[in-house]
Amino acid sequence: MEKPLTKNIRLNEEPLSLKGYEKAGGYQAVRKAVLGMTPDEIVKLVKDSGLRGRGGAGFPTGQKWSFVPMGENVQRPKYLIANADEMEPGTFKDRLLLEGDPHQLIEGMVISAYAIQADIAYIFLRWAYKLAALRLEKAIAEAYQNNYLGKNILGSGYSLELHLHIGAGRYMCGEETSLLNSLEGKRATPRAKPPFPQVCGLWGRPTIANNVETLCNIAHIINNGTEWFKGLSYTEDGGTKIYGVSGKVKKPGAWELPMGTTIREILEEHAGGMYPGFKFRGLIPGGASTEFLVEEHLDVKMDFDSVQKVGSRLGTGNMIILDDKTCPVGMVNNLEQFFARESCGWCTPCREGLPWVAKTLQAIEEGGGEPEDIEMLESHTRLLGPGHTFCALAPGAMEPLQSALKYFEEDFKKHIREKKCPWK
Amino acid sequence: MLIDAERQEIMAELQKYEQKQAACIEALKILQKHRGWVSDEGIQDIAELLELTPDEVDNVATFYNLIFRKPVGKHVIMICDSVSCWVMGYDFIRGHLTARLGINLGETTADGQFTLLPVACLGACDKAPALMVGNELYTYLDEEKIDEILNKYRG
Numbered sequence: 347m348e349k350p351l352t353k354n355i356r357l358n359e360e361p362l363s364l365k366g367y368e369k370a371g372g373y374q375a376v377r378k379a380v381l382g383m384t385p386d387e388i389v390k391l392v393k394d395s396g397l398r399g400r401g402g403a404g405f406p407t408g409q410k411w412s413f414v415p416m417g418e419n420v421q422r423p424k425y426l427i428a429n430a431d432e433m434e435p436g437t438f439k440d441r442l443l444l445e446g447d448p449h450q451l452i453e454g455m456v457i458s459a460y461a462i463q464a465d466i467a468y469i470f471l472r473w474a475y476k477l478a479a480l481r482l483e484k485a486i487a488e489a490y491q492n493n494y495l496g497k498n499i500l501g502s503g504y505s506l507e508l509h510l511h512i513g514a515g516r517y518m519c520g521e522e523t524s525l526l527n528s529l530e531g532k533r534a535t536p537r538a539k540p541p542f543p544q545v546c547g548l549w550g551r552p553t554i555a556n557n558v559e560t561l562c563n564i565a566h567i568i569n570n571g572t573e574w575f576k577g578l579s580y581t582e583d584g585g586t587k588i589y590g591v592s593g594k595v596k597k598p599g600a601w602e603l604p605m606g607t608t609i610r611e612i613l614e615e616h617a618g619g620m621y622p623g624f625k626f627r628g629l630i631p632g633g634a635s636t637e638f639l640v641e642e643h644l645d646v647k648m649d650f651d652s653v654q655k656v657g658s659r660l661g662t663g664n665m666i667i668l669d670d671k672t673c674p675v676g677m678v679n680n681l682e683q684f685f686a687r688e689s690c691g692w693c694t695p696c697r698e699g700l701p702w703v704a705k706t707l708q709a710i711e712e713g714g715g716e717p718e719d720i721e722m723l724e725s726h727t728r729l730l731g732p733g734h735t736f737c738a739l740a741p742g743a744m745e746p747l748q749s750a751l752k753y754f755e756e757d758f759k760k761h762i763r764e765k766k767c768p769w770k
Numbered sequence: 771m772l773i774d775a776e777r778q779e780i781m782a783e784l785q786k787y788e789q790k791q792a793a794c795i796e797a798l799k800i801l802q803k804h805r806g807w808v809s810d811e812g813i814q815d816i817a818e819l820l821e822l823t824p825d826e827v828d829n830v831a832t833f834y835n836l837i838f839r840k841p842v843g844k845h846v847i848m849i850c851d852s853v854s855c856w857v858m859g860y861d862f863i864r865g866h867l868t869a870r871l872g873i874n875l876g877e878t879t880a881d882g883q884f885t886l887l888p889v890a891c892l893g894a895c896d897k898a899p900a901l902m903v904g905n906e907l908y909t910y911l912d913e914e915k916i917d918e919i920l921n922k923y924r925g
Contacts, residue, residue: 423788435852435891473836474892476905509786514795514834517890531787531794531820533833549788592854592895599896634853634891664895666854680856684890690833 348578350566351559351586352602355446361481364488367449375565376494379457380502383568385416388461392564395572396584400439401429401520401557402632402661404583404650413544414462414552423465425548427529427555428455430471430478431513431520434633435684436666439588440558442600444471444478447562448485452508454561456494457568459506462554467508470525470555473515482510517688521737522555524690535692536737559588580606581649589648591617593667594624600664606649609639609665625670628753632661634681635742637749638668657749673769674754675761678747679707685743696740699730703747715762724751772815776804780819790820794830798837807838835889843878843885845923848902851888854895863899863911864888870920883924 354362354370362370379388393408414424428451432440443451451469459467471479486508489495497505516534518524523537526548547553563585567575576584583605589612590600596618603612609631613619620626628640631648637658639646646656653660668677686704691697703726706719727748730740751758760768772780779800783793797816802808808831810824817824831837838846849867851860864875871879871886878885894900897909901919908919 432893433891436854436895437891438893438895441893472893474889474902474907476907511786511796512799513836514799515836515889516834528795529792530789531792531830533830590896592898593857598898630853666857666895668857672857677853677857680851680853684852688890 347604349586349602350570350578351443351450351562351588352446354450355442357446361445361447361485362449364449364485364492367447371569372449372565373453373492373494375568376453376456377500379568380460380499380504385461385463388457388568391572392461392567395567395575396582397560397563397567397575398583398650399557400559400563400587400662402434402635402659404660407556407560410544410556411458411462411554413542414554415545416463421551424463424551425553426455426459426462426464426467427525427548427553428467428469428558428561429520429522429525429555430469430475430558431525432475432558432662433472433517433520434635434662434664435681436592436630437590437633437662437664438592439590439600439662439664441475441478442588443558443562444475445481448478448481449489450562450565451482451558452485452489452494454564455508456489456499456506457564458554458556458561460504462552463504464506464554467506468511468529469508470519470529471510471512472519473513479510479512486510516690517684518690518739521739524737525555526553533690535690538736578604579649580604581647582651583649587648587663589616590662590664591667592664593629594621594669594672595619595667596621606647606652608645608647610644612648612665613644613667620667620669623671626667627670627672627674628668629665630668630746631658631665632663634666634684635659635738635745636661637745638753639749640753659745671769673711673767674750674757675707675711676767676769678750678754679704679711681746682707682743685739689739693736695730696735699726700740700743702726703730703743710758710761711767713761713765713767715758715765717762719762720751720755720758723747727751772801772819773804776800776815777819780816791822791826794820794822794827795834795837798827798831798834802838807841835887841878843882845883845903846885846887848887848889848892849875850890850892850894850898850900852891852895854891855899858898859911860899863901863916866913866916870916884920 397407398404518534524534528534543553587605682704686700727744732741780797783796817827899911900909
């Protein structure tokens with residue numbers, strides 16, 4: 347089984363230096379792209395590969411790039427941003443890539459920037475990833491020294507500046523348009539779309555923001571082609587996926603596997619199954635803002651379309667396991683406390699609705715719930731759903747709540763009936 | 771007044787962006803690094819340098835949870851309270867920490883050594899529960915490990 351994204355990564359070891367990365371075949375794709383391919387050819391190749399964004403939404407990457415205005419008369423500078431603000435609770439896949447093989451990200455960024463003819467690129471890194479910051483800084487300096495960055499890259503006539511930007515907290519920064527505001531030095535509140543960032547982004551210029559894992563795939567697609575990339579996957583969506591598991595399993599961790607590997611295989615073979623004495627009750631498959639799945643879904647393939655078919659989302663592909671000794675109401679309460687705290691306050695339904703949901707759940711968990719609370723929570727899953735808020739934070743927050751009310755209904759009722767948490 | 775080092779570090783940041791305001795968050799971080807927290811005076815200093823109003827700077831400063839607008843202890847302990855850490859025993863870990871320190875979340879010890887803050891997911895979910903002290907990440911927390919961490923920083 348090929349593992350292009352993680353083949354250079356050795357846990358607990360320093361990542362490859364530029365020389366080591368070159369020896370392992372690195373930066374060949376940059377050479378091939380900037381010296382031998384037109385931007386259009388690269389966009390087409392990435393489109394044909396079927397690569398979909400790995401940040402959670404799954405938008406086709408090549409298509410996103412194709413919206414960027416091209417030619418001599420467009421606004422300059424154009425921007426490329428690597429979204430490395432990994433803050434979706436339960437998600438730690440980009441950390442692996444950032445710490446483990448920083449040159450892979452830089453190489454992917456140079457090619458992607460060339461494809462949209464960007465002049466300046468930023469890595470928007472979350473504050474907590476201190477080791478990643480050190481390693482990226484070193485790798486960026488090496489890339490400049492060897493003319494993979496800077497003026498006239500490898501004599502191609504193409505130039506790119508790349509900067510590392512480290513944030514100062516807040517989940518909202520991961521949302522594409524909020525990230526742009528944050529990078530401009532403002533509060534990370536979302537912007538109305540349209541206009542879309544591809545046309546009017548950072549300082550009103552054409553801007554592409556891609557997730558770290560998405561960008562890490564680019565050099566491999568250039569080197570090996572679209573058929574190879576599609577062949578890595580078990581399903582329609584091309585490539586591999588970095589899946590992660592946390593919770594009470596024997597071996598929590600992250601693994602690069604073919605896109606479309608089943609939940610059961612990830613959970614039982616790679617994560618080693620449940621910790622002795624704990625039984626599986628459910629999981630959220632792709633970070634905090636995805637719907638719960640339960641036992642009957644274990645054979646679902648972890649790809650965008652298959653997970654959507656059973657009412658959830660692949661999200662980041664990093665799953666969090668609910669066991670039989672953990673209170674599902676408590677878990678949902680924890681999630682909603684997070685979302686309520688991280689709401690940026692920009693739009694009213696989210697700013698007012700999420701704290702109400704969180705307070706109600708806290709009351710139920712502490713034995714102060716009323717029977718009508720369930721209906722109130724259900725109405726919020728609709729009122730804070732898609733179309734009612736400025737960005738996807740509140741709709742995302744409603745996903746685990748809505749599915750918990752469905753799959754763990756009896757647990758909610760028991761809390762209210764017995765006026766206490768049965769797990770305490 | 772900005773000291774020379776602060777001014778130089780902020781000026782270096784300006785090179786990275788089209789507009790001065792973009793350096794606002796970084797400027798706040800730089801001041802905090804030198805002064806421990808960002809006072810009203812610090813807000814004024816940044817506003818002058820970046821040609822913003824103090825309100826505009828404060829607007830940004832109060833949004834980001836890693837910018838401290840009140841004095842904090844010598845060591846800031848940031849304990850992850852997100853879902854994976856919660857499943858793996860956050861409540862117990864927090865209980866042990868608050869008991870050992872004699873403070874609640876959001877408070878600073880009387881000797882000014884520690885401030886304890888809750889923080890969203892640290893991306894260490896496979897090694898939960900986790901916390902950070904300054905730049906250091908600590909994982910697989912239990913009672914013993916927390917006592918070791920506190921002793922290390924107490925010196």
